[in-house]
Amino acid sequence: MNTTISERVTLLGEQMKKHQIDAYILSGSDPHLSEYPADCWKVREWISGFNGSAGTIVITAGKAGLWTDLRYFLQAEEQLAGTGIELYKQLPGTITIPQFIVQEIGKGGTAGLNGETFSVAEFRKLDAVFSRKNIRIKTSVDLIKEIWNNRPEIPTNKIFELPVEITGMSTGDKLDLINNKLRETGADCTILGALDDIAWTFNIRGNDVPYNPVAVSYAFISEEERIPFILPQKLTQDISENLKKEGVILADYSRIGNYLARLPEKTRVLVDVNKTNKALYDGIPEHCRIIEEMSPVILLKSIKNETETEGFRKAVIRDGVALTRFNWWLEQQMTCGNPVTELTASEKLTAFRSEQSLYIMDSFQSIIGYAEHGAFVHYAPRQESASTLRPENLLLMDSGGQYLDGTTDITRTISLGEPTEQMKKDFTRVLKGMISLAKSRFPAGTRGSQLDILARKALWDAGINYLHGTGHGIGHCLNVHEGPQNIRMEENPVRLQPGMVLSDEPGIYRTGEYGIRIENMLLVREDSETEFGKFYSFETLTLCPIDTSLILVNMLSAREQAWLNKYHQKVYDKLSPFLNEEEQKWLKEKTKEI
Numbered sequence: 001m002n003t004t005i006s007e008r009v010t011l012l013g014e015q016m017k018k019h020q021i022d023a024y025i026l027s028g029s030d031p032h033l034s035e036y037p038a039d040c041w042k043v044r045e046w047i048s049g050f051n052g053s054a055g056t057i058v059i060t061a062g063k064a065g066l067w068t069d070l071r072y073f074l075q076a077e078e079q080l081a082g083t084g085i086e087l088y089k090q091l092p093g094t095i096t097i098p099q100f101i102v103q104e105i106g107k108g109g110t111a112g113l114n115g116e117t118f119s120v121a122e123f124r125k126l127d128a129v130f131s132r133k134n135i136r137i138k139t140s141v142d143l144i145k146e147i148w149n150n151r152p153e154i155p156t157n158k159i160f161e162l163p164v165e166i167t168g169m170s171t172g173d174k175l176d177l178i179n180n181k182l183r184e185t186g187a188d189c190t191i192l193g194a195l196d197d198i199a200w201t202f203n204i205r206g207n208d209v210p211y212n213p214v215a216v217s218y219a220f221i222s223e224e225e226r227i228p229f230i231l232p233q234k235l236t237q238d239i240s241e242n243l244k245k246e247g248v249i250l251a252d253y254s255r256i257g258n259y260l261a262r263l264p265e266k267t268r269v270l271v272d273v274n275k276t277n278k279a280l281y282d283g284i285p286e287h288c289r290i291i292e293e294m295s296p297v298i299l300l301k302s303i304k305n306e307t308e309t310e311g312f313r314k315a316v317i318r319d320g321v322a323l324t325r326f327n328w329w330l331e332q333q334m335t336c337g338n339p340v341t342e343l344t345a346s347e348k349l350t351a352f353r354s355e356q357s358l359y360i361m362d363s364f365q366s367i368i369g370y371a372e373h374g375a376f377v378h379y380a381p382r383q384e385s386a387s388t389l390r391p392e393n394l395l396l397m398d399s400g401g402q403y404l405d406g407t408t409d410i411t412r413t414i415s416l417g418e419p420t421e422q423m424k425k426d427f428t429r430v431l432k433g434m435i436s437l438a439k440s441r442f443p444a445g446t447r448g449s450q451l452d453i454l455a456r457k458a459l460w461d462a463g464i465n466y467l468h469g470t471g472h473g474i475g476h477c478l479n480v481h482e483g484p485q486n487i488r489m490e491e492n493p494v495r496l497q498p499g500m501v502l503s504d505e506p507g508i509y510r511t512g513e514y515g516i517r518i519e520n521m522l523l524v525r526e527d528s529e530t531e532f533g534k535f536y537s538f539e540t541l542t543l544c545p546i547d548t549s550l551i552l553v554n555m556l557s558a559r560e561q562a563w564l565n566k567y568h569q570k571v572y573d574k575l576s577p578f579l580n581e582e583e584q585k586w587l588k589e590k591t592k593e594i
Contacts, residue, residue, distance in 0.1 A: 005083040008047050008147065009064055015143040016059070021112035022105035024143060025097070025126075026057040031116040031277050032195045035481060036209040038216060039152040041117070043144045050079045057085070058097055060104045067097055070467070071378030078385060098129035107133050115139035115278035120271070123278045139278050154253070155208040156233045159215040161242065162203045162477065166405055168307025171203050171246040174300070175226050181296030182221075187270035189222035190295065191260070191284075194275045196479045197297040202228050202243060205477060211364045212479045213402050218256040218280075225249055229256045257283050270295070298484050301475070303499035308406075308476045309523060312501060312541055315406030316521070318356040320543035320571065321578045322401070323410065326352045327545075328586045334416060340389045342368040342381035345397075353401045363400035363407050363480040370395050374413070374515030377468055377507070392417035394514040394550075400480055409480050409503055411519035414547045425462075426508045427516050427550035432458035433506040434518045435560050437470065437487070437538070441527055444534040445495050448487035448502070455487070455506040464508055471502040474521060498536060500524045518546060543571045545590040553594050565593045 016024050028044030030037035035053055045051045047059075048066060052075055055068035064085040068076050076087045088094055095103070101111055111130060115123070118139070127137055145151070164170050178201065182190055192198050195214035199205055206215025218229040228243070231253045240250060251259065260280070263269070265287040272295040273281070284290060304312070326349045333340045346366040353359055369379040370387045374396035381387075389395060395416055400409040413427065433455040440454055448471065453460075455470040469488030472481050484494040487502060496502075502524070507517035520542035527537040545568060553561065568591035576584045 005047070005049050005085070009059060009084065011147040012047065012059055012143055013061065015146050016061075016112070019112065019138070019141055019143065020110060021138060021141065021143075022109040023058055023060045023101045023111045025101075025111060025113040025118075026059075026144070027113070027117045027122075028055055028057070029117045031280070032193050032216070032218075033117075033119050033275060033277060034195055034209060034212070034214075035479070036211055038155050038208050040154055043114075043117075043148070046148060047144070048080065048085050049083060050076055050085075052076065056097060058100060060101070063104060065100065067094075071376070074376055074379065074385070075382070098126060102129070102133050102135065105135065107135065109135050110138060111135055112138040112141045112143065114142040114144070115282065116142070116280075118278050120273035120276055120278050120281045124273075139282070154231065155206075155216055156231055157207050157215070158236060159204045159206040159230070159234050159239060161239055162205055162404065164203075166307065166311060166477070167203050168305040171201065171243065171248065174201050174203075175221060175247070177300055178221055178296050179223050181300070182270055185270055185291055185293050185296075186268060187291045187293075188268045189220060189225075189263075190270040190272075191256075191276060191280065192219035192221065192295065192297060193277060193280060194295070194297075196475060196482065197275070197295060197301065198228060199478060200301045200475075201297055202248065204228075204239070205360075206234070207361065211362060211402070213360050213477060214479075217253060220256070220259060227251050227259070229253045229259075256280070260284055263288050272298070294484065299494075301478075302473055302482060302485055303497055304476055304501060304523075305499065309499065309501075311403075311405030311476065312407075312521070312523065315358070315401075315403040316408055316541050316543050317574055317578070318358070318403065319353065319401050319408040319410070320575045322349075322352040322356050323412075323544045324575055324579060324583060324587055327412075327414070327590075328583055331586075334389065334391055341386040342370055342373065342389070343383060343386035345389065345395075346381055346399075349397070349399055356401070356403070358404040360402040360404065360477070363402045363409060367396065367398035367411075369397075369515055370416075371514055372512050375509040375511050375513060376515070377466075377509060389416060394419070394423060394516065396515045396517055398517065398519065402477060402480075404477055407475055407477055407480055408542070409474055409519065409521060410542050410544055411505055411507075411517045412544060412546065413516045413518060413550070415549050419550055423514065423516075424550055424552045425555070426464075426510070427518075427547075428552045428555045429458040429462060429464065430506050430508055430516050430518050431546065431551060431564075432556065432560060434504055434520065435563050437504045437506075438520060438522060438540050439538075439559070439563055441535050441537045442496070443532070444536060446536070447492060447495055448485060449489065449491050451496075452487050452489050455504065459506065459508065466507045466509065468507070470506055471504050471522070474501045474503060476501075496524050496536065498524050498526050501541070504538075504540075540567065543574050545571055545587065548590070548592075548594050551594060561594060568593070 030041035471487030505519035
């Protein structure tokens with residue numbers, strides 16, 4: 001057994017006894033409910049050794065378990081081995097966390113959690129189950145701080161500004177828009193806890209967490225006061241002065257609770273219960289009126305202005321150049337028989353991106369899955385599990401970059417040898433779905449769930465399906481996974497609007513064999529207006545060739561074939577001016593008509 005992990009679990013158990021807690025829940029998130037927390041909030045990793053980006057741990061007197069989704073089954077099995085922590089795969093039929101806790105501690109017990117790392121909505125779901133079993137929840141207990149020695153501090157990295165030339169809108173103008181939205185809901189003010197919402201509002205960025213260029217902060221916004229709560233050492237004098245010129249008042253990160261406690265009587269506070277942690281919510285005085293609505297920043301942020309959309313168009317060119325050089329390099333290595341692993345391929349891809357101007361960081365951990373590893377939807381190569389690529393089977397590569405003028409997310413699947421007939425059929429069906437969504441025209445008011453079938457029909461016709469969403473929103477030099485819009489089977493009331501950027505990524509995953517996914521970024525744009533109303537369509541942003549050696553042309557319609565040829569011509573025209581002669585020749589071959 002891993003003595004370090006087991007000792008930590010034992011120490012936590014002692015704290016639970018001290019505080020009379022029968023089950024303790026660790027979310028692995030932070031007070032801002034981030035996908036990627038800073039090191040000081042990686043409590044799930046510290047207590048278990050598991051460092052995936054999603055998962056919840058429950059500790060009771062007799063058992064310890066981790067619940068995570070199919071993206072992390074393989075990783076969790078490896079990292080939990082010998083720890084005594086059991087893996088619970090989040091699949092139909094698996095016992096849920098509330099069911100597990102009820103089973104383990106029985107009626108009348110007490111569960112505990114750190115309210116700073118659970119949203120109000122998450123807490124309410126747990127409480128709805130527990131209250132029926134007379135199980136109470138203590139939300140103000142951070143037991144980890146009692147036992148984690150040498151815990152990292154909150155990041156103090158300097159933030160930086162994005163100029164209006166990149167954002168297309170000043171901080172003052174954004175604050176005015178937010179206050180206009182607040183008035184429409186009857187609210188006087190709102191609290192922001194999500195780091196990307198704050199970064200967008202104040203035109204600031206940072207490097208406090210991996211992959212998302214954000215800075216640890218809170219914010220309070222009203223007509224009278226616009227206050228970002230940030231550690232003072234993170235601010236330069238120039239940034240402080242520029243923010244003050246926009247009517248912003250600066251306050252220390254630690255003061256958010258004290259500030260809320262002094263809100264005047266009858267203040268109407270808009271709170272997004274999905275984006276606000278339970279502890280912050282509980283800090284709002286009872287004499288205030290809480291209006292529970294989606295934060296106005298979320299929708300405003302999702303609709304990119306003309307400056308931002310032009311930034312995306314420039315970013316995908318540089319990203320496409322990096323991908324072209326990577327793919328050319330990989331092909332040379334395979335031809336020469338030089339050893340390449342999934343991990344070295346991932347590192348090389350990052351290196352090519354980092355050579356591009358305005359590059360900040362990758363937008364997520366690259367998913368490089370060879371052969372059977374490609375069948376894990378979000379497999380991430382690690383030293384202990386990385387496969388060596390061979391001149392056979394398929395390689396799935398899902399990656400992205402953060403640039404000052406845009407964020408990218410792209411998936412390509414390529415053949416490293418002679419593909420089988422089944423591989424070609426699977427690939428062509430995925431391609432048909434990707435093209436069908438990209439080519440769609442739809443009336444104003446359409447939701448993503450209404451378009452999802454377009455990406456799946458060619459697969460459903462063959463009795464095939466994939467279990468992840470088809471598309472997610474993408475931020476502008478911000479989180480690669482951004483709401484509120486998406487394209488998936490589950491209903492989402494958010495309507496697609498011009499300026500929104502989404503992914504288009506159907507796939508097929510054959511366990512033990514290979515995975516196939518093709519992903520482009522799409523921009524919603526105005527298309528036409530008829531007697532039946534306004535219609536929208538998509539502009540494909542991503543610029544990278546699609547492996548034609550995997551296509552069965554007779555399975556494509558004439559329109560699909562024409563789309564692909566036109567797309568490949570665009571890829572060559574946009575990227576070739578930035579490539580050397582050898583790279584141009586390679587790209588010309590990869591984008592020739594089929």
